[in-house]
Amino acid sequence: MSQAQPLLETQSISKLFGSVIALNDVSFSVRPAEVHCLLGDNGAGKSTLIKILSGVHQPTEGAYFFEGEPVSFNSPREALERGIATVYQDLALIPLMPIWRNFFLGLEPTKGWGPFKRFDADFAKKTVREELLKMGIDIRDPGQAVGTMSGGERQSIAIARAVYFGAKVLILDEPTAALGVKQAGVVLKYVVQAKTRGLGVVFITHNPHHAYAVGDRFTILKRGRTLGTFTKEELSREEMIRLMSGADELDAISHELEEIARREETVDQELAQVDKQLAKTLEKLDDDTGTVQ
Amino acid sequence: MTVTATSPPKADERVAELGLVGILLRRPEVGAVLGALVVWVFFAIVTPEHWIGLGGVARIVDSSSTLGIMAIAVALLMIGGEFDLSAGVMTGTSGLIAGLLSTQAGLNFWAAAAIALAFALLVGYINGMMVVKTGLPSFIVTLATFFILRGANVGVTKMLTDQVRVSGIDKVAGFGLARQVFNTEITLFGERFWTAFIWWIVLTLIATWILQRTHWGNWIYATGGDANAARNVGVPATKVKIALFMTTAGAAWLVGIMNDVRLRSAVASQGIGQEFVYIIAAVIGGCLLTGGYGSAIGAAIGALIFGMARVGIVFVGWPTDWFFSFLGVMLLVAVLVNNYTRARAEAMTTAMAKARTETEEAEP
Known part of the structure; x- marks a missing residue:
């Protein structure tokens, strides 16, 4: 370092x-x-x-x-x-805007002086072609x-x-x-x-x-x-x-998901128990009514 | 990227193919040139005795010059991405200020005109500042300026002259020279012309030079094309916009003074409704409403189409009430033609790009 x-x-x-x-x-x-x-x-x-x-x-x-x-x-x-x-x-x-105008935007090359100072378009077009060719891009038409x-x-x-x-x-x-x-x-x-x-x-x-x-x-x-x-x-x-x-956050999220899953499991067990009890009561009821008839 | 070694010969062929048609289609003013030809030929057939010859030219040019001066300024502003609805009424305001100051306050006409110019530039500056600082659409900001000036034009004129017009401008000092400079009659080849048309041509050339050949032009296109991107590469987009609003106001001043010296008077209602005509001329000339595209020559030709229609309808003897309907149709046709040509040009360049990527992909 x-x-x-x-x-x-x-x-x-x-x-x-x-x-x-x-x-x-x-x-x-x-x-x-x-x-x-x-x-x-x-x-x-x-x-x-x-x-x-x-x-x-x-x-x-x-x-x-x-x-x-x-x-x-x-x-x-x-x-x-x-x-x-x-x-x-x-x-x-x-x-x-064409490529050559974009390439020199903000830093236009100029030629001439005073009121005849102008954007050197020929230089710009030539340079753009050359520079892009150096990077392996062949633009045929800088006016594109x-x-x-x-x-x-x-x-x-x-x-x-x-x-x-x-x-x-x-x-x-x-x-x-x-x-x-x-x-x-x-x-x-x-x-x-x-x-x-x-x-x-x-x-x-x-x-x-x-x-x-x-x-x-x-x-x-x-x-x-x-x-x-x-x-x-x-x-x-x-x-x-x-x-x-954000690995920590991911860990936290998976913890939460597990928690939810666990809770669901216990809920399921409780529900199963309730079901069983219900079935038992129903059976009893059936038996009782059976005896009544 | 081995493409470079193999493809140039193919490429050059494609560029050559694009050359003639493509470059023509790519110019923003194609629609306007076609439109101008159609309108000219139409009236040449319907009313050849008035139309063909220098007499017709003189009338058309007279009818288009001041409109043309405004259209190119408005086109620059539109390329820069903004509107100015106060441009029309500003011609009235400038003319009135120069007229009132010279006739009522006894100022030399040149001094009065200079004060009018300062005021116009100030209004342009305020328009520009309001737009760039508040971020409100220029449509709203300049609509407000339009109404303020419109009211003030009548209010101030009535207050000072008890009339809605300023007359007797030709009696003030400095008027003669101003007339010589800004707008006078000359005879060319036996026909009478108003010199405003020379201003129009010169200003069109200057505007085209600025747009196409200077870094300012590059900045104007960039500011209208994407002001944020332009700012990111160091283009002073804010200054460019303010300068364009001031240019438009400056052009309105010039036209206001031209009207003063030609008519020797100024009316309070001068210029109202013209702002849309300028915008239409610029759009016919190829300017995009969204900015970043257009040309000054196109706007000048757009103004010429207007001039031809205005004169032609009178020559043919049609009721002039229909003039505005004609304008509407022209605008619609021009926009459709511009859209079509631009789509064509883009399709052609995209096809080129596609062809290239395909060869590129086939290469390795």
């Missing part, structure tokens, strides 16, 4: 939305050439944490360091300028609307964009969530590719198998708190799944 200095580090950060504690005392870091997986159930605080990392929110308490210096981002743009790129679940791609592409292709465009713009840290928000097995595999390949290029990758996911396939370290969040950070050696896949799915 003593290799490179972390690219990005938070120390005991908390975030409150009104009276709701979304994050409580979370410390987290990512080093260069490392995939750090952030795991947790819905409402665990994953989204809040990455929104703080990417400058959308500011932490209520705690410190945030980037490359060793304390930082405070007021907008995603500021974080982006430092090299923290976030690929959101909705990808921040505009479906109606993003809305007409497959989910995996869109993910790849979003990741390629972040890498192209010199991201040092890549935050991926559930990039494999809505994908089929094959497409998810393609995306995981890009995650590893980004890592080998020396980027620090924060990989958020629900899927322990995807996480275990590419992750170097794992942080598990639960109800706004961290259950700890583990390296791959410290944590088996099974343990991770257990922690993620």
